[in-house]
Amino acid sequence: MKFLHEYRQREAVEKIAAEIHRVVTRPWTIMEVCGGQTHAIVKFGLQQLLPPQIELVHGPGCPVCVTSLEIIDQAIAIASRPDVIFCSFGDMLRVPGSNGDLLTVKAAGGDIRTVYSPLQALKVAEDNPHKEVVFFAIGFETTAPAHAMAVVLATKKRLRNFSLLVSHFLVPPAIEAICSAPGSRVQGFLAAGHVCAIMGYEQYRPLAREYRVPIVVTGFEPLDILEGVLLCVRQLEQGICLVLNQYARAVDRNGNLNAQEILELVFDIDDQAWRGVGSIAASGLRLRAEFARFDAGRRFGMAHSSGPDRSGCISGRIMQGLQKPCDCPHFGGRCRPEQPLGAPMVSSEGACAAYYRYRNRSTADAH
Amino acid sequence: MKFLHEYRQREAVEKIAAEIHRVVTRPWTIMEVCGGQTHAIVKFGLQQLLPPQIELVHGPGCPVCVTSLEIIDQAIAIASRPDVIFCSFGDMLRVPGSNGDLLTVKAAGGDIRTVYSPLQALKVAEDNPHKEVVFFAIGFETTAPAHAMAVVLATKKRLRNFSLLVSHFLVPPAIEAICSAPGSRVQGFLAAGHVCAIMGYEQYRPLAREYRVPIVVTGFEPLDILEGVLLCVRQLEQGICLVLNQYARAVDRNGNLNAQEILELVFDIDDQAWRGVGSIAASGLRLRAEFARFDAGRRFGMAHSSGPDRSGCISGRIMQGLQKPCDCPHFGGRCRPEQPLGAPMVSSEGACAAYYRYRNRSTADAH
Amino acid sequence: MHTECPIPVSADETVRLGHGSGGELSQRLLREYIYPHFDNAWTVQAHDSATLPRIGGRTVFTTDSFVVSPLFFPGGNIGELAVYGTVNDLAMSGARPLYLSCSLILEEGLPMKTLAAVMASMGRAAAATGVQLVTGDTKVVEKGKGDGLFINTAGIGSLEHVLSIAPDRIQPGDSILLSGDIGRHGMAVMARREGLEFDGPLLSDCAPLHEPVLALLEAGINVHCLRDLTRGGLATALVELAEGSRRQFSLRENDIAITEPVLGACEMLGLDPLYVANEGRFVAFVPPHQAQQALAILQKCPVSADSRAIGTVSASEAAEVILRNSIGCERLLDRLPGEQLPRIC
Amino acid sequence: MHTECPIPVSADETVRLGHGSGGELSQRLLREYIYPHFDNAWTVQAHDSATLPRIGGRTVFTTDSFVVSPLFFPGGNIGELAVYGTVNDLAMSGARPLYLSCSLILEEGLPMKTLAAVMASMGRAAAATGVQLVTGDTKVVEKGKGDGLFINTAGIGSLEHVLSIAPDRIQPGDSILLSGDIGRHGMAVMARREGLEFDGPLLSDCAPLHEPVLALLEAGINVHCLRDLTRGGLATALVELAEGSRRQFSLRENDIAITEPVLGACEMLGLDPLYVANEGRFVAFVPPHQAQQALAILQKCPVSADSRAIGTVSASEAAEVILRNSIGCERLLDRLPGEQLPRIC
């Protein structure tokens, strides 16, 4: 496939890796913000190509990982209703709430459907006028325009049985929170390419300046990630803190203005709770008052009621680079891939799941 | 089982049969009105015990057989609705409407449940508050009090999602219609024991007088039926036309007054269409105005729309004793037990099904 | 970090789609719920098939899927049924049942406890019958696309004699033996059906039938045909055999045992016990001169202790079944078109 | 009144509960829809089991239930799958597939046309593969308690050689051969799943594999182990074998063929093709000195024409599977916990 294969070529990858080896002189800790990048790093084993001085920290950029326990519990409550068809992206189904996950609800008879796109959920609503169709609208800036468009189209089509359970996150406030956290070890960031495809990257300049961290807008293929690391390390070695765009084939400085327009039409910025991390000011989106009738939480009278997460999962600290999976008391015990306690154990490229896979090896270097 | 086995004893049966043989001198045509009696006659082979002069004609006393095509079509339309749970006695499911039967609707996904009692349908309504529960209330005087009680209890329980598709028939007007039909061959009647358990048998006296037919209220076991025949034949031979009560262990002259009271509370008498026979004045029941909200036909806006029965089924004439199954052009061709065109082919004791079973025998004497 | 699994799969878990994925959950399901009840062959070979020792005699092969609802009914459950049903089909060929496969279709949401109870029951039933469960398969379907649990068993048996036991060997004069009272399984299941509930001493007859069959063969009875009475009941089985053999059967209703509770339930619902399902009854066609001996042998086995001769094969080639009933009349039995439905009339 | 049946069962009929009752409708279903596609054995014996000719060699026995949705997918349907799947499990023991059973669980409302098409396909698949469908069963479940059609097949094959083909025979140094490109079946099915629809040249690989296996054996290849790649895909199959043999496998990703459409679909949904189901691919473990010869034999059979050596068994007893990927890094493959779910991230 064009624009994929060429970024997975061994020769090119090795050249970039060699250049990183050549440039590095000291240890550096770099966070890839985005779960998609983490996925590629773990799956391709990219850490194996890096010099030992470079430590990659897996960031919080995975909506599956950061959606709060409270929202998961709301999703479970709504999906359990007999009058509801609940539509969700596949990877949300296994994320544990206070008591079970969405797959459990499905196994108990809840009508839960895996969708690829919010447009599919819209179609389900059109096809099932006697049911309430609720779409679990999770994501970052990349996904928000799709959800915004679903709201716009539902309005246009006068759908009365469609609503969204919104759990939307914004990246820049999270990066700022990580930078300003006491004890932060992160010295540079690979920013999330697809988020920037929507939002551009002007917002990162003040962060880079204020916290003195280089930020490189980075793609998702091995070559992209390694070049991102190279652009970051080169700055770190030289003491520079710029925002650079490694992923220029897909990202424009100003982002996608069409998408931003619809986004602003439908959503307001609001404070947001990140699972394991806590509330971060102005780091989320909620439906604007004009579209409040699409708010599933409101429609089904969801109370803000989940207690604190008592699972003992330390995912928040792992995603901030403060601790490692093996520091978690549940790792490999109560928490295992087939029954995850926390989100990083859910997908096979989640930080904890990746550690788990390599648990029996002397060298845990492959993650 | 007490009150069953003793009425199926060979010795007793043979004694009664011998008495009939002794009494008969000429041919007589007697109609057993009730489908339950027909069932017993066919299943036990009672015709084999009777002298050849006595011909039993199977009457119209089977709600499955006489419910009109229009009502069956309404049942099919209502049962096809996705918001409906349709409850019916088992034997109604195979009766053909203009286009398919209820089993076809079920196979296509309709939620159709076989119930043993209207009380079960009431329970289904209580258990499924988000669904419309419709009960197919078919029957004669015997069953009507059960349906009336369901309406009373639904009122008491304030059930808003329960309704009845009523198809109720009264026996005396049908007997009168048969007696007064041109060409009628029926010379005596075995009246339906369980109908009389509810209604008593005073109503039959004017009929017996006017049409000069003996009428014997008869039970359902071999001994009952044979005694009923004996009591009828004896009168015929002697030229007497009385109403006699063979089934005194279950039937009182005045019937069940408790049941009659509730029956009158809930139902009004009305004209009624009998499948294959046509409309008979004052031969049916409909819900009284006070209980109109339990009327499923009204609730679902059923139009009176079925065209005439174009199937060519001659069931009406068979049930009046005017023709025999083998006179029907479809018998054994388009109409067979596994795909009945008309109701008498539906149950294995229906007149046409019984004929069909014996079609390959030289002696068709067993029905 | 060498961690062991400290969590026993909790008893209130339910089946999830992942249990059918072939992944880790599937492995646990097999390890914890299924292998313990099977013979080592399957577990040890850890392969998708079982290599069996050489089979003496001709091989008999059969299969049945079991879809009973409810899964547990008075007197049995789907697991036993799945073992006995296939054992019985093998026995009806006169074969010694040897090996069974077991293929499960689980519906998402099935309680693990239910699965555990069914599998344990299968294991016990196999052990009691002397067959080995040697190969299997497990699939999981989405909620609403199954009915809790379906089980398929296929079976292999060996024919250790030279008789052909088949409908075409039925001869005029043959005595028809019935191994016990009828209608119990069907009515026991119906007693637990939603809405029809009734209670009382109604137990399924669910049982393995190879023992009386092998006893007949070992005693040298020239068995002409055998048939277990399952769906459709005694009447349907005999109609099939009458057609298969092109013979006329004459039955005596008085010799067909039906218990009072079965009769009561049938009368209440307007069902005919001759057409109600059984799971531990069979008919045997034997030459008239061996009928008494055969009956004595059957009556010695607990499962067929109430065997009786219920009729004979007549000389006519009419391919029909005639029942002479309790009051001395004749009734022609035929196949029902479909399922028996409860009547009101 | 001797009337013949003038009505052909109409093509727009659907399955009803009565078709599973054992009564007249059941008979018609068998006569018109099922028997025509089966060998005479079953029809003629008109019995609940098949008596088979004596089987030469040891007997291999296997079973699988097939629950694929949709029933028809690009490149195949559930009927073919049910024949090939069991043929393949027999072949993976090195057995010659001989006999299949066929047990259907029909959901009320299934169009008769669909059933007819599936059964015809099963009949053709069996004929093409040289196996005989000899015994079967049909059940009907209520609407909403099935998924159109489930098929179980059990299979019997004969082992005509003395090799043991099993995980514990895998040796250090063995060459791991893969019989073609992977991921096609799973993605072809997914392409037709409600809501995920995509179109393009994606055909299931659904095919029988006995021919290349028997060719290897006939050529005297000392086959150590075989495994067809079904649910869980290549990765799961190899992890199971690594655990079963307590050996470490090293794979070269570059030698594992994946077509562009499969890759495209996987990328789109965030799935890993190594874990996607196949229905016509297998891995063979052979001694290194015979690897070239084995590969040549496989490549001569159309179904395994694209066979390649994809890795080797190493001396370590770590019981793990290591993939060296296209950029030269190593990745440890393990079992997925459950089903692969489409990702957004």
Place this chain on the structure above:
Amino acid sequence: MCLGIPGRVEELLNESPLERSARVNFGGICKEINLAYVPEAREGDYVIVHVGFAISRVREQEAHRIFRYLERIGELGELQ
């Protein structure tokens, strides 16, 4: 029409007039039956049951009538 069979009243379950019910025994198996229309039925009585409702109480006296009649026929027959 109207399948009705006799069963023995075993135990009253509900005494409220409209929902008056009892466990009724049919050859050993039991089912809850509405007795609203046959309030006079007592434990040990037989009732005729149709679609879950008792529609009449069996009068033992009347039930035996036919057997007495048959005996008379028998006697007559012997006389002849």
Place this chain on the structure above:
Amino acid sequence: MCLGIPGRVEELLNESPLERSARVNFGGICKEINLAYVPEAREGDYVIVHVGFAISRVREQEAHRIFRYLERIGELGELQ
């Protein structure tokens, strides 16, 4: 977050602004994708697709930059 992959626009299917869509080809398999946010995309263009929406158009020029850079590294390496 945000699985996005490049596909080639094959054929415009719907031209209404909000529901603008095209058949997009991913290695041979095709899916209808919403193009409302990338109205400038023409047939033959590549777009990055996320949850059924095109979020940006791939700029070929920029896509080749890294390979030119690698060539330069290579040349430098040879010079050293």
